[in-house]
Amino acid sequence: DAKTTQPTSMDCAEGRAANLPCNHSTISGNEYVYWYRQIHSQGPQYIIHGLKNNETNEMASLIITEDRKSSTLILPHATLRDTAVYYCIADQGAQKLVFGQGTRLTINP
Amino acid sequence: EAGVVQSPRYKIIEKKQPVAFWCNPISGHNTLYWYRQNLGQGPELLIRYENEEAVDDSQLPKDRFSAERLKGVDSTLKIQPAELGDSAVYLCASSLMTSGGVRTQYFGPGTRLLVL
Numbered sequence: 001d002a003k004t005t006q007p008t009s010m011d012c013a014e015g016r017a018a019n020l021p022c023n024h025s026t027i028s029g030n031e032y033v034y035w036y037r038q039i040h041s042q043g044p045q046y047i048i049h050g051l052k053n054n055e056t057n058e059m060a061s062l063i064i065t066e067d068r069k070s071s072t073l074i075l076p077h078a079t080l081r082d083t084a085v086y087y088c089i090a091d092q093g094a095q096k097l098v099f100g101q102g103t104r105l106t107i108n109p
Numbered sequence: 110e111a112g113v114v115q116s117p118r119y120k121i122i123e124k125k126q127p128v129a130f131w132c133n134p135i136s137g138h139n140t141l142y143w144y145r146q147n148l149g150q151g152p153e154l155l156i157r158y159e160n161e162e163a164v165d166d167s168q169l170p171k172d173r174f175s176a177e178r179l180k181g182v183d184s185t186l187k188i189q190p191a192e193l194g195d196s197a198v199y200l201c202a203s204s205l206m207t208s209g210g211v212r213t214q215y216f217g218p219g220t221r222l223l224v225l
Contacts, residue, residue, distance in 0.1 A: 032211060043113070043200050043216030044152065087151060095140075096165060097214060099151025 004088045009104040018075040020103055022088030025069040031092050033064060035073045037084040038102070044087065047073065078107045111135070113217035115201050121223045127189035130220045134182065134203030141178055142214065143169075143186050144200040152200050158184065191224045198222070 005023040012018040024033060035047040048055055048062045050071070055062045061074040075082055087102040114133040122128050134141050139160050144152035155174070157165040160181040169176065173192070178184040188195055198219040204212040 041218075043202070043219050044214075046213050046215060049211065049213070095212060096154050096157065097152075099153070102151060 004090055004100055006086070006088050006100065006103045008101065009106070011106050011108055012078050014080060014107050014109050015077055018078040018082065018105060018107070020073040020086050020088075020105065021070065022073070023070045024088070024090045027068055027090045031090045033062065033071050034089040034091060034097065035060070035062065036087045036089065036097075036099075038087070039081075039084040044099075080107050080109060083107045113201055113203055113215055115217040115220055117220055118218065119221050121225065122191055123225050124193055125190040127187065128191050128222060129185055129187045130199050130201075132184045132186070132201030132217060134184070134201070135205075135215055138203035138205045138215075139181065140204045140212065141184050142202040142204070143176060143184070144202065146198040146200055146219070148197070155186070191222075193224050196222055196224045
């Protein structure tokens with residue numbers, strides 16, 4: 001599975017868009033990009049995944065570059081409840097998710 | 110729809126004692142996973158079941174850890190005897206194959222184990 005690189009921490013103001021970057025320069029053609037988040041004392045929560053095309057759901061948008069070497073998770077209107085650790089994972093089919101350190105996102109009032 | 114259920118939520122034991130964790134996956138999910146999460150780290154897979162078969166247990170410390178999923182639904186993870194280093198959060202997840210062959214894993218709240 002491709003290794004992913006994320007910033008250790010980020011801050012964002014409440015109500016603004018939070019853009020979380022992820023580098024996955026060694027991603028293979030059949031690997032998806034998954035995003036999960038983990039709020040304190042809870043299990044990881046699935047957010048979104050994509051292969052080539054940009055994706056959007058009720059939680060977030062996922063923008064994948066054309067060369068697929070990086071992606072950005074966008075939370076369009078961040079709230080205090082979005083404070084969490086966000087994990088970007090590259091995997092063929094999520095049979096064995098390999099979590100890195102993730103990005104600790106803090107939403108400030 | 111009910112999510113993944115785990116019990117207990119918290120457990121404190123003395124070292125060398127046995128401990129067991131229980132997981133009930135989302136109804137209809139045939140794949141079940143156990144992860145361990147050490148403080149400040151991301152979860153690490155211990156074992157993956159497809160129905161009742163353990164298809165990936167390469168990261169399970171088999172000298173003291175065991176798991177079962179007898180009827181392909183609920184699962185139990187056991188540690189005997191527990192060591193101080195086993196203090197962690199034990200997470201259960203389940204998944205269903207979606208269209209296109211992609212799985213989405215859904216996690217339970219975890220069991221926080223403290224070994225004294």
